[in-house]
Amino acid sequence: MNIALESPEMLLLIIPVLVAGFYLLRKTKTKLVEWRILVALLLVLALAAPYTTVTRTISEEDPSLVLVQDQTASMGIFPEETGTDLYKALTAGTPTTLVQLTGEKTSLGDAVTQYSGLGNQIVLVTDGNSNSGKDLSDALKFAKDADTPVYFVQPELKTNDLSVEMLGDKTVVVNNQNEFEIVVRQASEQSTSYFIEIFVDGKLSQSRQFTQEGRNNTIPINQAFTTLGAHNMSVKITPSGEDLNAVNNEFFKSVYVIPKPKLTLVTGETGSPLARVLSNLYEVSVVNGYPGAGNLTDSKVLVLDNQFIDTFSEAEIKEIKNYVSNGGGLIVVGGDRAYNYGNYLNSSLEEILPVLSKPSEFKGGRNLVLVLDVSPSTAAHGTQGDILSNAIKILENKNLKDANVGVIAFGNAAYDVSNGFVFMGLPQNLAILEEKIKTLTPTNQTETSLDQGLDITKQMLEGKDGELDAIIISDGGIEDSYDQSLQTAQTLKDMGVKLYFIHIRSSAPSQTDKTRTFYAEKLMQELGLENNYDPLDIGGRTNIIFEETAEPPEEGEENKSEDLGTYPLLEYSPENFIMKGVNLTNASITGYNQVTPKAGAERLAITVTGQPVLTTWRFGLGRVAAFTTDNGEGEGTLWASALYNGSNSKLISGMTNWAIGNPQAEEGAVVDAPDTWLNTPSDLTLIMYDEGVPQLKLDGAQLDLALTGRNTYEASVNPDKIGIHDISGYPLAVNYPLEYLEVGLNKDIESLILATGGKTYTEKEARALLLKDARQNSERESNDPVSLKVYVLLAALVLYLGEILVRRIREMRKLKQAQGETGTGEAGA
Incomplete structure (x- = not known):
C-alpha cells in the first residue's frame, strides 16, 4: 500500500514538538512526557493528511453516450437519418446526449475534446473531414488519455459530389515554366466523367474531357508568364453525372510574377549543365574567382562550384560568412576540387557548411x-x-x-x-x-x-x-x-x-x-x-542482426567514374520543401564527395549506400546547401549528368529556390498574402524597404495596418465574395468555403480511431453492436483516494486515553497502598 500526504509541509511542526519534548524530558525525566510527545507527533501527522489510493472496478449498465452528429454543409451527400435513427436506438437503451454540428465549418476535434472525460463515451457520425478548430488526431489522443472511448459510425453515401482545387506557388518568376497541379476529388469510388476548362487571366488556355476512376485525380499543367505583376488562373469542371454541390466546381488561383532573382556563380566551367540550368531560371552573374563583397550584396544566392579552399583568402571567407549570416543563401557544389578533395576539413569555410569533409559514419539504404x-x-x-x-x-x-x-x-x-x-x-x-x-x-x-x-x-x-x-x-x-x-x-x-x-x-x-x-x-x-x-x-527480447548494406567505395575511388558503376539516389525527406515534386526514381550518379552531416543538418537525398548528396541547414539568417556531387560536367568525369536533365533538374531548382528563401527583391514595398477560402481570413504582411507611408487598399477600401516589427506591418483580410481581389496591385484569390473541399468519407479517420483504441462501424453494425461495446468499455478501474487522517487521530486519542488510564490506575494503586499502610499502623497502636 502506497501512502502519500496532502500537506507534507505540516511535517515541519515536528521540529518544535521534538525541541519542546527534549527540553521537558531533561527537566522532568518522566514517562508522561514521552507519551505526550508521541501523541503530539501523531497530531502533526494528522495535520499532514496522510492518504492512500484504492483501485476499484466501475461498471455501468447504462453508460453515458454523447452522439456527435455532423450536419455541416458537406454532409448533404449522406442520409440525415443515419445520425437521428441511431440516436433514437441508443437513447432507448442508455442515456445519450445528441450534439449536432452545423454550418460551413466542421470542428470535430473541438467536439471530441469538449465531451471527453466525466465518464462519457463519444459516438461520431460524420464523414471525418475536420477543417476547423483543434486537430482531430490530437483530440483523439486527449480522449484516450481521459479514458473516453470514441466510436466512428460511417454513413452510407447516397449521392456523389465533386470538388476541384489548383495547387502551386503564388510567387513565380517571369518567363519560367511553372508547374501547377489540378486536383479533382469525388465522394464515391465509381467512374465519373467531367469536362475541365483552365483559364489564364480570364482567357481559356486549355480544355478536355476526363474520366476518373478513383477518389482523387491529379492533373499537372505548366504555365509561364511573360509580364510582371498580378495574374490569375482558374479551373472549372462540368460533371456529366451526379454532383450535389456546384459551388466547389470552380477554383481561383492568384499569381504574382517577379523578376528573376539574382545569383552569383563561381565556377571554372561556364558551360556546365549546372550553369545552363541556373541561367535558364535566374539572373546569373558568372565569375571565375571571388566576386567581391559589393557584388554579393545584390545577389540572393552565392554558388561555389567545385572550388579549392585556397581559391579564397581568410578575409574573403569571412565576408561569405557575414553574407550568409545576414540572410544570403549559399550552395556549395562538389567535384574533384571540393570537400574531401578541396581541403575543406577543419577550414573556415567548413564552419558555414552543414557537413564535415570526411567519410560518413553510417551507411543507409x-x-x-x-x-x-x-x-x-x-x-x-x-x-x-x-x-x-x-x-x-x-x-x-x-x-x-x-x-x-x-x-x-x-x-x-x-x-x-x-x-x-x-x-x-x-x-x-x-x-x-x-x-x-x-x-x-x-x-x-x-x-x-x-x-x-x-x-x-x-x-x-x-x-x-x-x-x-x-x-x-x-x-x-x-x-x-x-x-x-x-x-x-x-x-x-x-x-x-x-x-x-x-x-x-x-x-x-x-x-x-x-x-x-x-x-x-x-x-x-x-x-x-x-x-x-x-x-x-514472454519476457524474451529479439536479437535480429541486420545484414550490412552495400559498402561505399574506398576513399580515392570516387573520382574514377568509369570504375564506379552507378549509385541510385533515395529521397530521405520527401515532405521537405526542396523534395516536393522531385522524383528520384530514375536518378543515379557515378561519383560523390565523402562527407558527414553535422548535428542539426538535414539529409534530403542520399545514395543507396547511405552517402549524403544533398544536405541543408540554417546558418544565422541564411540557408546553406551542400550538394556533394558535381556540376554534371566535372571536366569529363560526369558524376551527376543525369541530375541536370528532364524532371531530375527539379532537384537543382528546388535546392536553389530554398536557398533563395524570399525571391522578391528587397526594395520598395513588398506584400505577401496567401490565397484563402470564403469566411477564412488571410494574414497579410507588408514590408517597407524604402521610406514612405505604408498604405494598402483592398478593392479600393483602405486597410488598417498594425506595425509588428521593423518596417513590417500586418493586417487580416476577409473578403466576402468568391473570386480575385486586388490589394493595391497584389492579387488575392478567395474560393468556396473550405467545408466543400474534401468530399466523401475521410479514409484516414478509421486508422486514427483504431490507433487510439476506438472502433468503427457501419450504420447497421452500430445499431447491433455499439451499445454492447459501450457497456463493455464502461468497465474501468478507478483510483480513489482514501484518507488515513481519522485513523491517525484515533491512534492519538487511544494513546492519550491509554496514558490517562494507566496513570489513573497507578494513582489508585498508590492510594490503596497508602490506605493499607495507614490501617496497619492504627491496628498496631
Whole structure:
C-alpha cells in the first residue's frame, strides 16, 4: 500500500514538538512526557493528511453516450437519418446526449475534446473531414488519455459530389515554366466523367474531357508568364453525372510574377549543365574567382562550384560568412576540387557548411516495415506488451540509424501507424514512432488479419531501392488468414523483401508445447526462411542482426567514374520543401564527395549506400546547401549528368529556390498574402524597404495596418465574395468555403480511431453492436483516494486515553497502598 500526504509541509511542526519534548524530558525525566510527545507527533501527522489510493472496478449498465452528429454543409451527400435513427436506438437503451454540428465549418476535434472525460463515451457520425478548430488526431489522443472511448459510425453515401482545387506557388518568376497541379476529388469510388476548362487571366488556355476512376485525380499543367505583376488562373469542371454541390466546381488561383532573382556563380566551367540550368531560371552573374563583397550584396544566392579552399583568402571567407549570416543563401557544389578533395576539413569555410569533409559514419539504404499484431488474443494471452517492446527494441538498433521505417498494425483490419516511411536518422522521428507504438491497443473484434498487414507492407515497399525488410511480431494466432498471408508473403519474398517472424509465445499450453508446429513457424518453413523465425517466451527480447548494406567505395575511388558503376539516389525527406515534386526514381550518379552531416543538418537525398548528396541547414539568417556531387560536367568525369536533365533538374531548382528563401527583391514595398477560402481570413504582411507611408487598399477600401516589427506591418483580410481581389496591385484569390473541399468519407479517420483504441462501424453494425461495446468499455478501474487522517487521530486519542488510564490506575494503586499502610499502623497502636 502506497501512502502519500496532502500537506507534507505540516511535517515541519515536528521540529518544535521534538525541541519542546527534549527540553521537558531533561527537566522532568518522566514517562508522561514521552507519551505526550508521541501523541503530539501523531497530531502533526494528522495535520499532514496522510492518504492512500484504492483501485476499484466501475461498471455501468447504462453508460453515458454523447452522439456527435455532423450536419455541416458537406454532409448533404449522406442520409440525415443515419445520425437521428441511431440516436433514437441508443437513447432507448442508455442515456445519450445528441450534439449536432452545423454550418460551413466542421470542428470535430473541438467536439471530441469538449465531451471527453466525466465518464462519457463519444459516438461520431460524420464523414471525418475536420477543417476547423483543434486537430482531430490530437483530440483523439486527449480522449484516450481521459479514458473516453470514441466510436466512428460511417454513413452510407447516397449521392456523389465533386470538388476541384489548383495547387502551386503564388510567387513565380517571369518567363519560367511553372508547374501547377489540378486536383479533382469525388465522394464515391465509381467512374465519373467531367469536362475541365483552365483559364489564364480570364482567357481559356486549355480544355478536355476526363474520366476518373478513383477518389482523387491529379492533373499537372505548366504555365509561364511573360509580364510582371498580378495574374490569375482558374479551373472549372462540368460533371456529366451526379454532383450535389456546384459551388466547389470552380477554383481561383492568384499569381504574382517577379523578376528573376539574382545569383552569383563561381565556377571554372561556364558551360556546365549546372550553369545552363541556373541561367535558364535566374539572373546569373558568372565569375571565375571571388566576386567581391559589393557584388554579393545584390545577389540572393552565392554558388561555389567545385572550388579549392585556397581559391579564397581568410578575409574573403569571412565576408561569405557575414553574407550568409545576414540572410544570403549559399550552395556549395562538389567535384574533384571540393570537400574531401578541396581541403575543406577543419577550414573556415567548413564552419558555414552543414557537413564535415570526411567519410560518413553510417551507411543507409534500408527500408524496413514492422508488422505488429494488435488482435484481442495478444491482450488475452498477455503478449501485447512484449510485441510492442520488441518493436521499440528493433527501432533502437544502431544499424537502423539511416533506415526508413514504417509501422503497420493488424487485428481485425490493418492500418498504417507511421503514415508512410519515417527516416530514423533524426532523433525526433525515432521518438515520435516509439510514442505511436506505445499507444497501440488491441482491437475488440476477434479476427487476426495478417494478410491485410502484409498487403499494406507490399504497397509500401513497391518501387523502393536498397535493402528491403519486413518483420512480423505476433502471438502466432494467424490460422484464420494463413493461406492469404502465405500468398502475400511469397510475393514479398519474390520482390526481394527479407521477411522475419518474431513469435511471442504465451504461457498457454498450446503455446508452450514445443513438440507441435505453430502456424508462424509453418509460414516461415513454407517460405524457406526457417532461419528468420524467432520464437520467444514472454519476457524474451529479439536479437535480429541486420545484414550490412552495400559498402561505399574506398576513399580515392570516387573520382574514377568509369570504375564506379552507378549509385541510385533515395529521397530521405520527401515532405521537405526542396523534395516536393522531385522524383528520384530514375536518378543515379557515378561519383560523390565523402562527407558527414553535422548535428542539426538535414539529409534530403542520399545514395543507396547511405552517402549524403544533398544536405541543408540554417546558418544565422541564411540557408546553406551542400550538394556533394558535381556540376554534371566535372571536366569529363560526369558524376551527376543525369541530375541536370528532364524532371531530375527539379532537384537543382528546388535546392536553389530554398536557398533563395524570399525571391522578391528587397526594395520598395513588398506584400505577401496567401490565397484563402470564403469566411477564412488571410494574414497579410507588408514590408517597407524604402521610406514612405505604408498604405494598402483592398478593392479600393483602405486597410488598417498594425506595425509588428521593423518596417513590417500586418493586417487580416476577409473578403466576402468568391473570386480575385486586388490589394493595391497584389492579387488575392478567395474560393468556396473550405467545408466543400474534401468530399466523401475521410479514409484516414478509421486508422486514427483504431490507433487510439476506438472502433468503427457501419450504420447497421452500430445499431447491433455499439451499445454492447459501450457497456463493455464502461468497465474501468478507478483510483480513489482514501484518507488515513481519522485513523491517525484515533491512534492519538487511544494513546492519550491509554496514558490517562494507566496513570489513573497507578494513582489508585498508590492510594490503596497508602490506605493499607495507614490501617496497619492504627491496628498496631
